Amino acid sequence: MxxxxxxxxxxxxxxxxxxxxxxxxxxxxxxxxxxxxxxxxxxxxxxxxxxxxxxxxRLLQFAAHATVIADGVPLQDWRHALDVAARDPRVAGAAPYIETEALLSGPRRQPAMVRGVEPGLEENVSVLAQKMTRGSADSLAAGGFNILLGQELALWLGVDVGDTVLVMLPEFQGSPVGAMPRVKRFTVSGIFSAGHNEVDRGLALVEMTDLQRVLRMDGVTGVRLKLHDMNRSFEVARDLALQLPGFYRVSDWTQENANxxxxxxxxxxxxxxxxxxxxxxxxxxxxxxxxxxxxxxxxxxxxxxxxxxxxxxxxxxxxxxxxxxxxxxxxxxxxxxxxxxxxxxxxxxxxxxxxxxxxxxxxxxxxxxxxxxxxxxxxxxxxxxxxxxxxxxxxxxxxxxxxxxxxxxxxxx
Structure with a gap:
């Protein structure tokens, strides 16, 4: 050659x-x-x-790939949103949720995000049941007012399974001495470990209808989505929001954890x-x-x-x-x-x-x-x-x- x-x-x-x-x-x-x-x-x-x-x-074990949130008002017809999501082949699972900031009080106090979930649907978007170290995720039953705490959060509060914590919500109600924050006593029925400090220290889970009763809220905050391809999360959430009546705010995991x-x-x-x-x-x-x-x-x-x-x-x-x-x-x-x-x-x-x-x-x-x-x-x-x-x-x-x-x-x- x-x-x-x-x-x-x-x-x-x-x-x-x-x-x-x-x-x-x-x-x-x-x-x-x-x-x-x-x-x-x-x-x-x-x-x-x-x-x-x-x-x-580890972060996405408890965080959604994408969320669709009603703009300014609770999402009333969330079951319709779940039906629309179920028909989309790009969606692996969907579940409603309520989320609010609160101050949790036991022997010590610690602020945290309290999330109300539907136990039967939560497994579609997270691995809560597999991450329980003590107690059970099945303990979240309507009317039981039980709460699941992250491992680090329970340590900071100084509580364990069977103890009670006061959940003070940023919702005020009238009383003879003036406006007081809304307070509800919950029983710790389980502790989970996600293996991520932000989740384990800053998240508490309760049954959705229990949190609705405490907040006096008719609907939900929004719908959480788990997708087959997380890189298309914003696109899928936007398409879902366009099929729902009203105005919605769409976010994905890269925006919620941008830093x-x-x-x-x-x-x-x-x-x-x-x-x-x-x-x-x-x-x-x-x-x-x-x-x-x-x-x-x-x-x-x-x-x-x-x-x-x-x-x-x-x-x-x-x-x-x-x-x-x-x-x-x-x-x-x-x-x-x-x-x-x-x-x-x-x-x-x-x-x-x-x-x-x-x-x-x-x-x-x-x-x-x-x-x-x-x-x-x-x-x-x-x-x-x-x-x-x-x-x-x-x-x-x-x-x-x-x-x-x-x-x-x-x-x-």
Missing amino acids: FTPVSVAIGLRYLRAKRRNGFISFISLASILGIALGVAVLITTMAVMSGFQKEIRD LYHSLKMEKTVMGILLSLIILMGAFTLVNSQVMLVTDKQADIAILRTLGLTPGGVMQVFMVQGTLIGIIGTVLGFVGGVALTWNLERILDGIEALFDITLLPEDVYYITGLPTDMQTGDVVTTLVIALLMSFLATLYPAWRASRTPPAEALRYE
Whole structure:
């Protein structure tokens, strides 16, 4: 098969033995530097994506993918809204809810969000029953005035199953001594653990009709939706709202948790930029090795020029040789990064067993492992960055080689 002269010479330079062994060492260091940068970046991006996915999944165990809320007034015909949602193939489940802020009082006081749910429908949008640590979700029966508390919330209040808490709502009622907040005594019938601090410390669940009676409310706050594809949450909720009479406000999980969502995304972006500097260091090493190679091959360049090879051809020789070094380093880094990511949990277990330590103790961290989620987009971006840096690193040495005067190079040969 025909191979261009510049490519053939570049390939031969890559596998030929060097008179100067230090140049070979620098080339090897370039390959290892690029490979190390690619492997670390792939693994780190996978870990960051894994933590994002873990936090998101834990948060969405109790938070809806999307909500449709009546604008300013309670949603009266919520059963019709559930029927409309059930006919949409994009919706996996729907349930009504009432939500209000309250001050909970036991031995200690703690503000929290009190959510009224329909026990028979709540399982369509959350995993409440699977997250109960004490008590049962079935204890939420109409008229029982029972309450389920997050694990951290119960700890802060100083209560356990069977104790009572006072729920003080931001609804005032007249009394002989003036306006007083509406207060109702609830019995703690269960404690749940979502594995997410915001939920475990700030959420309490009661039966929906019980909260309606306390608030003297006819309808519900809105309808919560669980979708097959959470990335289309706003679109699905908007379509549902357009099919209902009246005006509604639509929100999705990215809007309700915007600060957390954007902070995690920013952390991943910044981490990716910082770790790209490792690849950049490998690229600088590649520049050094190529400059030294050009200096070492001055006589070869002069002979090639006298045989008719153009300056552009000389430039291609060293661009091919340098680019191949970058490709080899990138491929090795890709293989190493994928292997490291797949075996990261085993490596972590091995370190813990070897040094008899627990890196992520359960009593300190909600997430006790290193979750990984290797996304194709992150891997492709990493490979493109590495190849682009490697290609750019070859331009200056190759240009310098093409500017070599044949007569000057051969004067002392």
